[in-house]
Amino acid sequence: MTTDALPPPELATDPGAGVEAAVARTLDLAVTWLGWDGTPRVSDGGDRIYTPHKVIRRQADHLLDHLAEVEAVLAGVPTQPDRWHASLVTTHADFARFTEVDLEEARERLTRLARTFRLRLLAAGEAEWDRPREGWTLREVAEHLSSSWYAEQVGDMRRPR
Structure with missing residues (x-):
């Protein structure tokens, strides 16, 4: 099955599309990390640090x-x-x-995980997405994953912070 065979990325009819979009944004930013100088980025609260590899690891996890x-x-x-x-x-x-090899590996890992998540939601079917459950609905889980928050912590390394 190709990406073209999937429904359009409208979250109302395909909540997993946002997950794939968040991974695409992460990978767009990751291209700018190839020249990383080894200095980690510090969170606004100062209690966490982020590096390119940490972002990829956390996004996959x-x-x-x-x-x-x-x-x-x-x-x-x-x-x-x-x-x-x-x-x-x-x-x-x-x-x-x-490195470029790290970027290629991240691209394979993250796009496969995001696509698997999206396909799982599609296979579960629309009736399952908003079914009340203990904790989040499946749609809420997808919305939670539809952010490139970790990648935004490192950001676009072509721009000064």
Whole structure:
């Protein structure tokens, strides 16, 4: 199936489209990270730092976490407890130089995860998207993932901050 075969990216009729759009925005920004000088970006509160690799890792983890949540909800079983350290932790690997190969790998990983999420929602069907549940509806999960927040923390490295 090609992307062209999917419904138009209107969130009312395809809530997963926003997830793919957020990943596309992340990857657009990631192109500007190839010349990263190794200086992390500090959050507004000063309690978290962000690097290109950390953004890609967190975006993938975030997609995977919520994909697992959606699968558990649809299967009628409890979701796995969230034990991620999330963006509080910055690993040594997060400080590695961000190369074209890293960008290519990120593109493959993130676009596949976002597409899998979108296709899962489409397969679940419209009747499931807004069904009341304990916690968020499937549409609310998709809306939550329809942001490139992590990537925006690093931003466009062609522009000074």
